Amino acid sequence: MPSPEPLTPPIAAASPLEAHISPEKLEEARTRLELYYAQVAVAWPGFIARPGQHQMMHAALLTFLCAQSPNDEPRDGRNLAQLEAGTGTGKTVAYCLAAIVASEILDKTVIVSTATVALQEQLFHKDLPRLAEIIPGLKFDILKGRGRYICASRLDGALHDDGQEGMWDEALQDAMADQRRQSGGASAGVPRDNAEATLWFKNVSKRLHDGSWNGDMDTLTKPPDPTDWRQVQANAHACTGGRCEYFKSCAFFKARRQAATATLQVANHALILATLQSDSTLIDPSNTLFVFDEAHHLPEIAGNQFSYRARLGTSIKLLASLRTVALRHGRALPPSTRPDPVAFAQSITECTDKLALLEGLLQHAALVHANKTAHRFTHGQIPAEWVPECEQLVALLRPVCKVVEGVISALTEPDEALSPAEREERARAGVELGVYLGQLGTLSQLFQAWATHDKVPWAKWIEFVAGPAGSPPDSMLCASPMTAAQHLSKNLWKNVSAAVCTSATLTACGSFDFFDRLSGMNRYPERTALMVASPLTTPNRANCISLP
Numbered sequence: 001m002p003s004p005e006p007l008t009p010p011i012a013a014a015s016p017l018e019a020h021i022s023p024e025k026l027e028e029a030r031t032r033l034e035l036y037y038a039q040v041a042v043a044w045p046g047f048i049a050r051p052g053q054h055q056m057m058h059a060a061l062l063t064f065l066c067a068q069s070p071n072d073e074p075r076d077g078r079n080l081a082q083l084e085a086g087t088g089t090g091k092t093v094a095y096c097l098a099a100i101v102a103s104e105i106l107d108k109t110v111i112v113s114t115a116t117v118a119l120q121e122q123l124f125h126k127d128l129p130r131l132a133e134i135i136p137g138l139k140f141d142i143l144k145g146r147g148r149y150i151c152a153s154r155l156d157g158a159l160h161d162d163g164q165e166g167m168w169d170e171a172l173q174d175a176m177a178d179q180r181r182q183s184g185g186a187s188a189g190v191p192r193d194n195a196e197a198t199l200w201f202k203n204v205s206k207r208l209h210d211g212s213w214n215g216d217m218d219t220l221t222k223p224p225d226p227t228d229w230r231q232v233q234a235n236a237h238a239c240t241g242g243r244c245e246y247f248k249s250c251a252f253f254k255a256r257r258q259a260a261t262a263t264l265q266v267a268n269h270a271l272i273l274a275t276l277q278s279d280s281t282l283i284d285p286s287n288t289l290f291v292f293d294e295a296h297h298l299p300e301i302a303g304n305q306f307s308y309r310a311r312l313g314t315s316i317k318l319l320a321s322l323r324t325v326a327l328r329h330g331r332a333l334p335p336s337t338r339p340d341p342v343a344f345a346q347s348i349t350e351c352t353d354k355l356a357l358l359e360g361l362l363q364h365a366a367l368v369h370a371n372k373t374a375h376r377f378t379h380g381q382i383p384a385e386w387v388p389e390c391e392q393l394v395a396l397l398r399p400v401c402k403v404v405e406g407v408i409s410a411l412t413e414p415d416e417a418l419s420p421a422e423r424e425e426r427a428r429a430g431v432e433l434g435v436y437l438g439q440l441g442t443l444s445q446l447f448q449a450w451a452t453h454d455k456v457p458w459a460k461w462i463e464f465v466a467g468p469a470g471s472p473p474d475s476m477l478c479a480s481p482m483t484a485a486q487h488l489s490k491n492l493w494k495n496v497s498a499a500v501c502t503s504a505t506l507t508a509c510g511s512f513d514f515f516d517r518l519s520g521m522n523r524y525p526e527r528t529a530l531m532v533a534s535p536l537t538t539p540n541r542a543n544c545i546s547l548p
Helices: 016-020 023-043 051-065 091-106 117-134 152-159 170-182 194-209 226-232 251-259 269-277 295-305 312-330 341-365 384-411 420-451 485-493 513-519
Strands: 080-085 109-114 140-142 264-268 288-292 308-311 374-376 458-465 474-481 498-503 528-532 544-546
Touching: 016 051, 023 051, 023 091, 023 117, 051 080, 051 091, 051 498, 051 528, 080 091, 091 109, 091 117, 091 264, 091 288, 091 498, 109 117, 109 269, 117 140, 117 264, 140 251, 152 194, 152 226, 152 420, 194 226, 264 269, 269 295, 269 485, 295 474, 295 485, 295 498, 295 513, 308 312, 308 420, 312 341, 312 384, 312 420, 312 474, 341 384, 341 474, 384 420, 420 458, 420 474, 485 513
Parallel strands: 080 498, 080 528, 109 264, 109 288, 140 264, 288 498
Antiparallel strands: 308 474, 374 458, 458 474, 528 544
């Protein structure tokens, strides 16, 4: 069969964005883009060139070529685009080619972020390998969250667990289970037999250290038991980075170092938002061109990402357990770095007393019970007398966090005077306290949200949590932004070099207004908005490009 002819596009009207791009750079980029597009048209099985695809591709290219640094002024949105393309348009080819060309011209990394595993798999295993056969030198990889990789240090800790009170006590298990429910993770399920768990730990440890397994959960032949995996998965708060003896062979950092060499990286919305929200240097938004496919999910995922929840009774137990664990590990430190046991115990007591006081206020209010399992506060306003209690809790948690951070730092500081066994024991202790520190951070952020009432209020509510047989019920405190617009604007749009949001369903009633408000893009007046009708249906509206 003869090769399909590449599309000869109609001459497009000049875009206002062209004024921000040097003519030489624009001409080079367009020439290279058309060359790649023609090569794809010839080499891609069953490829059919479509006018809408060509239109979207060039709109994305202009947006990427208007890339800015975070300090550029004005940050008016010329580097942002919303591109709605109907089913059958061929969005993947359009945005990938535009991003690859811009990456070559600007020497920047590309991250394509999706909302679903299905699209991630399609990109990584089907579409990008095809493009790599057509475009010389194209390297691509996949970015996954830490939780998909094993932590060798935590694995050692699981293998040497002596049953002492510590990291896996009931309070910390419950607190981590609450976070899993918030992020949509699996529930704990039925507790696993210890002997069976130990056998699994030994098996994966052997495979990890002999090189027959790369430490990626997704490459295991059988999914691990959720409870076992939580005990050994990589965790940002438990990570000591370059001070860890396993740093060079760490599965997570090896994967990130490999991905860093790729021109195009595939990720997911939750991972991108979590990374940019933290102080992580794993993604440099100012040197990255972003594509958010399935972007209509972005505001909802961002809302979940910036939400917090914690149980009051569990938090009291968690702090009591932390006092025991921190002081036990602190005793092994030199006097200069050892926490003052009396002062630390007093700080913990002040926190637990305040939590108990707040618990009493909630019980007296009787807002939730077995027959009414949730109560949402109108306009996000909690009772006025609760606000100072929440503010004081935030202040009381700070010195506790500072002491824990100091103990972790001292435990993980290299000390050649120690034996290998002693260094290993200290590293495991640092990992243990790091998980506690993460829970303290969540608790502090929750009460900060509860104590705050902005012009755009947070949603705040309480859930009734029935206790095990013979145990009293608990109260789950929750906070979530009404919309993620402010967070997306602050953490994403103000920092990215350039970003294209695309989906078949970005508009409502022919307008981007709804997505604009939810995503915070309405704060950037020069953003590009383009609707491309599906070639599979008769369009009932004209294609349009606007720069509001």
